[in-house]
Amino acid sequence: MLRPFRTLALVALLTLGVAFAQTITIGVSIPAATHGWTGGVNWWAAETAKRLEATYPNLRIIINTAGSAAEQADDLEDLIAIHAIDALVILPFESDPLTEPVASVKDRGVFVTVVDRGLARDGIEDIHVAGNNPGLGRVSAEYMVEALGGQGKIVVLRGIPTVIDNERVAAFMEVIEGTNIEVLDMRYANWNRDDGFVVMQDFLTRFPEIDAVWAQDDDIAIGVIEALAQAGRTEEMFVVGGAGMKEMIKRVMDGDRLVPVNVLYPPAMIATAMEVTALRFVSNVPTLGRYILDSPLITPENAADYYFPESPF
Amino acid sequence: MSASETAPAPAWRGRLRRMPWQQLTPLAGLALLLVIGSMLHPAFLSPTNLFNVLTRAAFIGIIAVGGTFVIIGGGIDLSVGSMAAFLSGAMILIMNALHGGTISPLGVVLLGVGIVLGSGLLAGAANGLAITRGRIEPFIVTLGTLGIFRSLVTYLADGGTISLNFALRGVYRPVFYGYFLGIPIPVWVFAVVAVVGAIVLHRTRFGRYVRAIGSNQEVARYAAIRVARVRTLTYVIQGLCVAIAVALYVPRLGSASAGTGILWELEAIAAVIIGGTALKGGSGHVWGTVVGAIMLSLIGNVLNLTTVISEYLNGAVQGLIIIGAVFLQRGRQGR
Numbered sequence: 001m002l003r004p005f006r007t008l009a010l011v012a013l014l015t016l017g018v019a020f021a022q023t024i025t026i027g028v029s030i031p032a033a034t035h036g037w038t039g040g041v042n043w044w045a046a047e048t049a050k051r052l053e054a055t056y057p058n059l060r061i062i063i064n065t066a067g068s069a070a071e072q073a074d075d076l077e078d079l080i081a082i083h084a085i086d087a088l089v090i091l092p093f094e095s096d097p098l099t100e101p102v103a104s105v106k107d108r109g110v111f112v113t114v115v116d117r118g119l120a121r122d123g124i125e126d127i128h129v130a131g132n133n134p135g136l137g138r139v140s141a142e143y144m145v146e147a148l149g150g151q152g153k154i155v156v157l158r159g160i161p162t163v164i165d166n167e168r169v170a171a172f173m174e175v176i177e178g179t180n181i182e183v184l185d186m187r188y189a190n191w192n193r194d195d196g197f198v199v200m201q202d203f204l205t206r207f208p209e210i211d212a213v214w215a216q217d218d219d220i221a222i223g224v225i226e227a228l229a230q231a232g233r234t235e236e237m238f239v240v241g242g243a244g245m246k247e248m249i250k251r252v253m254d255g256d257r258l259v260p261v262n263v264l265y266p267p268a269m270i271a272t273a274m275e276v277t278a279l280r281f282v283s284n285v286p287t288l289g290r291y292i293l294d295s296p297l298i299t300p301e302n303a304a305d306y307y308f309p310e311s312p313f
Numbered sequence: 314m315s316a317s318e319t320a321p322a323p324a325w326r327g328r329l330r331r332m333p334w335q336q337l338t339p340l341a342g343l344a345l346l347l348v349i350g351s352m353l354h355p356a357f358l359s360p361t362n363l364f365n366v367l368t369r370a371a372f373i374g375i376i377a378v379g380g381t382f383v384i385i386g387g388g389i390d391l392s393v394g395s396m397a398a399f400l401s402g403a404m405i406l407i408m409n410a411l412h413g414g415t416i417s418p419l420g421v422v423l424l425g426v427g428i429v430l431g432s433g434l435l436a437g438a439a440n441g442l443a444i445t446r447g448r449i450e451p452f453i454v455t456l457g458t459l460g461i462f463r464s465l466v467t468y469l470a471d472g473g474t475i476s477l478n479f480a481l482r483g484v485y486r487p488v489f490y491g492y493f494l495g496i497p498i499p500v501w502v503f504a505v506v507a508v509v510g511a512i513v514l515h516r517t518r519f520g521r522y523v524r525a526i527g528s529n530q531e532v533a534r535y536a537a538i539r540v541a542r543v544r545t546l547t548y549v550i551q552g553l554c555v556a557i558a559v560a561l562y563v564p565r566l567g568s569a570s571a572g573t574g575i576l577w578e579l580e581a582i583a584a585v586i587i588g589g590t591a592l593k594g595g596s597g598h599v600w601g602t603v604v605g606a607i608m609l610s611l612i613g614n615v616l617n618l619t620t621v622i623s624e625y626l627n628g629a630v631q632g633l634i635i636i637g638a639v640f641l642q643r644g645r646q647g648r
Contacts, residue, residue: 033472035572042472161625187617187624192572197565198369202617205362206354219572226566230490231361247476312473 024281025060027079029072029090030270032065035191036219037243040267040313041091048271056282061274069093073101080108087111087281089273095163096120111280115273117164127280128290129273131265133164135295136216137171139263140240143297144181144212147238147260151180152211155203157189157196157220168216168242184210189220196223204231212237218245218262225258234258243267244298244306245313253303262298264306267313269293339588339604342638346611354618364497366614367607368489371503372397372558373577374606377584378510379437379554381602382547383451384585385514387527387594388444390551391455394577395462396436400559401569402466402475404429409478418484425485430556436462437552441545459578467571477567489564499561503603506557511599513550523547527594584609587638608638 028049033039042065049061062083066072072093079085088110092098099120106112106124114125144154156172159165169186176183184207189195196215203210204227215221221241228234241248242263251259272293280287298306350357376393383390408425412418436458443454469475477485491498514520522543525533534540563569582592588605590597612634616627 033467033470033571036474036570039467039470039472039474039571158624185620188627192575193566193568193570194573198613199617201365202362202614205356205359205365206618219570222568223566312471 023058023060024087025062025083025085026087026089026274026277026281027076027083027085028061028063028270028274029075029079029088030063030065031072031091031093032067034067036245036313037191037217037265037267040243040245040311041270043312044268044271045274048274052274052278056278059278059282066093069097073098076101076105080105080110085110087113087277089113089115089270089277091115091270091273092117092119099124111277113273113277115270126288127273127276129269129276130290130292131269132292132295133167133265134171136242136263136265137168137173138175139295139297140168140214140216140242141172141175143240143261143263144214145175145179148181148211153182153184153207153209154212154214155184155200155207155210156186156214157199157216157224158186159188159191159217159220161188165216172214189215189217189223191217191219193219193223196220197227198223200224200227201230204228204233210237213239215239215241217241218243218248221248221259228258242295243313246307246309246311249298249303249307252298252300253307255300260299262303262306264295264298266293266306267311338641339601339608339638342587342634342641343604343608343611346608346615346634350611350615350618353615353621357615357618362614364500366610367503368497368499369614370607370610371499372562373580373584373609374503374603375506375554375558375561376551376577377581377588377602377606378506378599379551380581380585381510381588381590381597381599382514382523382550384582384590384592385527385594385597386523386544386547387530388451388544388547389455389582390440390548391452391578392440392458392462393551393555393581394574394579395459395466396433396552396555396574397559397562397577398466398569398571398573398575399462399469400429400432400436400556401563401573402469403432404559404563405475405477405567405569406469408481412478412481418481421481422485422488426560429559430553433552433554433556433559434549435552437549437555438545440552441548444548445541445545463571466569466573470570472571474568474570477563482564482567485564485567487564489561502557502561506554507599507603510550510554514599519543519546524595528596580609581606583635587635589642609635 028045030041030045031038033042045063049063052059053061064075064079066075088105090102095117102112102119103124112125113127115129116131118128118130158169187199189199200223213224215224218241221239224239238258238260240261242265244262244264244266248259248262252262276287279285356362380390404425407428408421411421411424440455440458443449444451488498493501522538525538526540526543530540584605585602586592587608588601590601612631616622616630622630
């Protein structure tokens with residue numbers, strides 16, 4: 001006699017459960033699309049939000065973009081006060097200025113996922129999805145060593161003076177140092193096409209003999225390639241960029257001699273972070289911890305796997 | 314200069330004394346940089362390198378010629394870098410849309426250049442009218458449009474990059490990379506813009522009005538100068554100059570993104586001031602601006618040609634040279 005009653009109770013409970021199924025709000029805070037890579041981050045965030053909201057009806061995703069670290073800290077206040085978020089996915093503009101703001105979000109019981117660069121203090125975030133900056137430098141250098149047979153002259157174009165840039169360059173140099181490859185000079189090109197063009201023009205003026213260019217970033221690489229074309233020196237060297245911009249992946253895919261490979265630093269890491277964070281709320285699978293995404297070498301053989309023609313980056 | 318009128322000195326001496334020595338300091342700075350550069354690297358004085366420097370200077374220089382009008386007229390335009398990015402993006406999108414229709418690629422490029430020049434005039438007029446008719450400080454108006462233009466290009470690019478169709482790029486490329494009589498085309502355009510700018514500023518009634526408004530707006534009004542119209546026109550000239558720079562910039566990389574033209578406004582203003590124009594308005598000259606723009610581009614070039622100075626300190630050296638150049642000009646005026 002108990003069985004029908006139990007079933008009924010279960011059904012009632014379930015109904016109640018659905019009626020009160022709590023909407024989970026996930027706030028996503030990312031830098032504004034000021035250059036190619038962050039443009040890719042914005043696109044992937046928007047695409048992933050659409051996908052997640054369609055798959056899990058009780059998820060609500062709010063994306064905020066910020067033009068500076070200070071603006072991003074203000075955004076966090078709004079996410080808490082106005083949207084009452086349950087979880088925060090943040091790609092911090094800079095590590096140090098955002099450490100305390102994110103810590104205070106965490107103190108209010110919000111689940112925190114940090115993407116890309118870490119915070120200055122350990123133990124704040126529940127999930128960390130990171131790109132591998134030293135890996136990008138190391139993989140690029142290993143390719144250079146292999147392609148040049150361990151000797152030659154190269155120039156390096158750096159990004160913006162930041163921890164990210166330092167990590168990449170330090171790891172790159174660590175591999176280069178044991179070889180007969182000579183780094184003629186390094187200059188900042190600020191992850192910018194125009195600066196890449198200008199800095200490369202001056203390298204070409206200065207050095208009559210260059211075997212390879214490490215541009216580190218695909219925006220810079222595009223400027224470098226134009227400068228090489230202008231000087232008529234595309235035949236004498238090759239260029240290694242980085243990040244996986246679709247135009248550069250396309251060149252690798254097509255077997256362009258000037259751009260033989262690329263090294264991935266995927267803007268889609270924001271999508272990984274959002275997916276894992278959502279899983280925490282819609283399932284019981286273990287999610288907490290640290291995820292480090294690889295920076296693999298993209299070659300003509302595997303380029304198709306990394307080519308996303310519909311993405312802006 | 315009453316001394317030269319009363320003294321029975323020979324005419325050449327009076328002329329020598331009337332020479333604008335202070336205005337020549339930018340030129341002295343330029344000469345000094347050339348000497349330093351030639352000592353640092355043998356390739357510095359090669360035609361390729363000097364043309365590289367001049368073509369780079371052309372973008373900022375052309376924009377700064379327009380800026381000279383605005384600043385002498387007592388205004389300021391902070392929006393030029395964003396405006397350049399927006400005009401580049403819009404121009405590429407329009408040309409891509411026109412391509413493949415009935416118009417030949419050459420026609421598309423010509424039409425694109427025409428449209429960008431027109432749009433530059435309109436964008437400048439928008440700034441100017443908001444300032445004069447709307448009676449809002451130029452700093453605020455152009456700070457506002459700085460944000461607006463920058464956001465618009467990001468929006469147009471979907472946060473990524475706007476790239477020119479390859480067929481069009483082939484036709485348009487020579488405008489940046491081509492030579493005429495052995496001199497790069499951007500350098501010619503820069504020279505023409507500078508000469509026309511100098512004639513308008515120094516040899517026409519309009520130019521005198523601009524200076525009059527900049528030195529004293531009220532007196533200019535009493536002198537029956539149509540202050541609002543003249544002032545609006547300075548921003549229209551600025552817009553046109555930005556558009557000309559864009560027409561040269563687009564064929565260089567064939568693309569525009571949210572990162573295009575960042576901080577160009579500060580470089581353009583710096584070029585104007587290094588050239589001897591007073592930031593408060595009233596006086597200045599176009600050729601000084603030209604020298605200022607070339608100096609800025611030279612500093613970067615010289616720093617890139619040497620390892621003597623750590624790359625971490627590039628900005629500091631640039632800053633010191635800019636301050637030093639202006640100090641030499643102003644040092645004597647204060648006394």
